[in-house]
Amino acid sequence: MTSTAPVLRLDGLGWSVRGVPIVEDVSLSVAEGEFIAFIGPNGAGKTSLFNLVSGIHPATRGTLHLDGADITAEPVHARARRGLGRTFQTSSLWPGLTVADHVRLAAQAAAGPRASYRIWRRADRYGTQVADTLERTGLADRAEAPAGSLSHGGKRKLELAVLLVAEPRLILLDEPMAGVSAEEVPALVELIRSVHRDQGRTVLMVEHHMDVLLGLADRLAVMHHGTLLALDTPAAVMADATVQQAYLGEAL
Numbered sequence: 001m002t003s004t005a006p007v008l009r010l011d012g013l014g015w016s017v018r019g020v021p022i023v024e025d026v027s028l029s030v031a032e033g034e035f036i037a038f039i040g041p042n043g044a045g046k047t048s049l050f051n052l053v054s055g056i057h058p059a060t061r062g063t064l065h066l067d068g069a070d071i072t073a074e075p076v077h078a079r080a081r082r083g084l085g086r087t088f089q090t091s092s093l094w095p096g097l098t099v100a101d102h103v104r105l106a107a108q109a110a111a112g113p114r115a116s117y118r119i120w121r122r123a124d125r126y127g128t129q130v131a132d133t134l135e136r137t138g139l140a141d142r143a144e145a146p147a148g149s150l151s152h153g154g155k156r157k158l159e160l161a162v163l164l165v166a167e168p169r170l171i172l173l174d175e176p177m178a179g180v181s182a183e184e185v186p187a188l189v190e191l192i193r194s195v196h197r198d199q200g201r202t203v204l205m206v207e208h209h210m211d212v213l214l215g216l217a218d219r220l221a222v223m224h225h226g227t228l229l230a231l232d233t234p235a236a237v238m239a240d241a242t243v244q245q246a247y248l249g250e251a252l
Contacts (some may be wrong), residue, residue: 095148
């Protein structure tokens with residue numbers, strides 16, 4: 001952690017569908033440069049919480065603050081403009097579009113509606129930004145390859161590249177290791193570690209691979225039936241009797 005200043009604060013955040021609570025009364029504060037990993041079985045509310053933070057679902061209770069600003073009612077694009085970035089469990093890449101063009105499109109979108117075609121095609125600031133992002137994510141040698149030709153691990157790297165070219169301050173990663181082969185996991189872990197520690201970004205991540213999380217996270221957040229059951233250092237959470245009882249016979 002590089003600072004104790006809260007980048008994100010959730011106060012009593014909740015979301016119900018037809019009166020059925022999906023996420024209930026979640027409160028937490030995320031410091032700048034912190035890495036918090038969310039764990040829990042399927043259906044615990046982890047992705048639903050990410051959907052609330054990123055603006056996909058509207059909160060039915062509570063508030064969200066990003067850098068001190070109340071963003072509870074703001075749409076997805078407004079939160080993105082404030083520096084919040086998100087990846088998803090399932091890929092939404094265009095198989096026939098090149099790796100470089102994916103990142104160029106993301107750079108253009110981040111630049112806003114005033115970005116012209118001339119800026120988009122020229123090798124100026126935006127071209128340099130794309131090249132740097134491809135280099136940082138280990139995709140420079142696949143720049144002109146179609147996204148559909150990448151391995152699953154390569155596609156996860158491209159999703160991160162699309163996210164990182166916009167220079168987000170707060171990154172939400174939803175199961176980035178899902179579907180990635182065992183051989184590709186270490187490189188992806190190192191990339192995420194670099195994004196957090198070397199680039200100084202604040203990261204929230206949902207993941208089921210505990211061996212991965214224990215080497216990355218500053219704190220673990222345990223979700224249980226839509227509530228935040230525990231939030232502490234990895235060692236403290238794994239030793240927590242309440243957590244052990246709640247997950248007796250269930251894989252974290």
